Amino acid sequence: MSTSAVVIGAGVSGLTTAVCLAESGMDVRVDTDRLPGATTSAAAGAMWDPYLAEPSDLVERWSRETLSELTTLSAVAETGIQLLEGTQESRVPCDLPVWSGLVGARSCPPDELRPGFVTGWRYRAPLVDMPRYLRYLVRRLERAGGSLRRHHYDTLDEALTQAPVVVNCSGAEARFLVDDTSVEAVRGQLVVVENPGIRSFFCDDTPGAEDLTYIYPHADAVVLGGTAERGAWELRPDEDKAREIIRRCAAVEPSIAGARVIGQRVGLRPARSRVRLGDEWHGDTLLLHNYGHGGAGVTLSWGCAREITERVRATPPFAG
Template sequence: MPITILGCGISGLSCGVKLQEAGYTDIRIISRTLPPHTTSDVAGGLWFPYKAEPISRILGWSKATFQEMMLLRSHPEAGITMTRFFQLLPHKASNDAWWSSAVEVYRPLAEKEILAEFPYLPQGRFPSGFYAEVPIAEPHKHLPYLMNRFREQGGSIEVGVVERFADISAKNTVIVNCTGIEAKKLVGDESVFPIRGQIMVVKNTGISRSITIEAADEHSEHATYTIARSEDVIMGGVAMVGNWETSVDETTVSGIIARCAAIEPALANPTIIQHKAGLRPGRTEIRLEREKLPDGCAVIHNYGHGGSGYTVNWGCADEVVSLVKSL
């Protein structure tokens, strides 16, 4: 059965690799852009469920992804590293983090422990938090690794734009739609929306912990986080719902530095390697389902992963394989 995957970001590549593992041999990826020119290249690559729904399905997908990432650590070329991750909350948590059962090392943090780890923070600012050890898939290594793995197993990757499914469904192929934010236009899906992000890649001068702050106002456009990777640190960021701007905004940079330096003072004067901006593919819910086209051809949709593309990719790919098998 020929399979055509649309999109060569983290979603399309994970599906390609998993379908090959399941025994499908005739698979091609068609994509308007290839790494390093996809939204997936803009990401920090941290495993952390963020700005994606529904939580009920995300827990399973993120758990499966966590486990796959842990296995991939034995392949250095896959670019997977581990980080000590702190989520700081502006209130006292009454429950464990909803994602805690997906990770291996986790504990809730009392304010006393937070102040011991971050002694410069004012008392009362973060009354609680969560600690976990989580993987990072560094996109500049991980995406080329997946492309190589897919090609070595006989997959083909072509640059091309598919304007409508009918153009390829006539060739009697199963279509896997991993077009991210651009699914809005391809499918005419009004529930897809951009969540603009902007980050800086800076020199790592010995930072090994990653931090994210939960904003007091869930609608805030500020998303403050640092991600310590093997050779650099990601400083972020913003989460601007409905904003389609993909160029870097200079005024956002100073805000990011000020907010990150407040939680990680070693980043007050960073050596900036690169600025990046991109659109998280927001959707009311991740769309992972099968659709039958009028010509009888099957499309498996897998898009709308918001800020969690690297957190759910393997779990979603497993489900895509199940849907293809069920055809």
């Protein structure tokens, strides 16, 4: 037992959990078969938005805690987080989302809506440059004494021999690692283009829409999305889908049509009927699960990581 805790997975959930455990005084190692820059988290948009996650009462609490932390971190330049104003709009009448009060969302008057949209809400929320943010989390983990190791686990039993505390943050791979057939991959593809001068975000929130359409601007680039393909595990970009993403976004923001494409990203959202956050004993090893966050991995990251840490610190013999 060379470490106090091993965290499986180096996406945003795994790294944030590892940071919280390390900063609470534990020796922590992250074991991952994909380095942070190759995870689904690195492929995310990524906006604070409780998307594709249940149960609603816990999601509300976890997302509120994470919103507070991301807002604080937006003042730290190296995180890649900015507080940005923008709109979510719908092509059919609908109510403001249940989380609208957390970000002070207000209904848009008709003259603020894009052509073809009939309702919408404006608010300010954290927008995260994910590759940059993941690098920040790795540095923060290392500053707290933690480490990261490239390693693939064929079975959970192997991981349980590594430390007295093991945290499973394996995302969509939990379907195989813990034989959880309720986990379903929801493939997301996005396109990154040079920023033609866009300074506010946009998201099409039309209920039941077949495709995702969002525009998330960073300093020099704009992230365009997207897709939500259930049961699809292909990680290679689809050029036809990329062209369709650009077409949909350019229909909302015409300046995108001529923007140079910088790259494409593909990730697998770990969808589940509800987030799995819990603990169980396997002999003398405490195993905790933290996966199934759907499209809200960033949005729930700090709330879930802190709950995991509280559970560990409240469990003998780790209390104190």
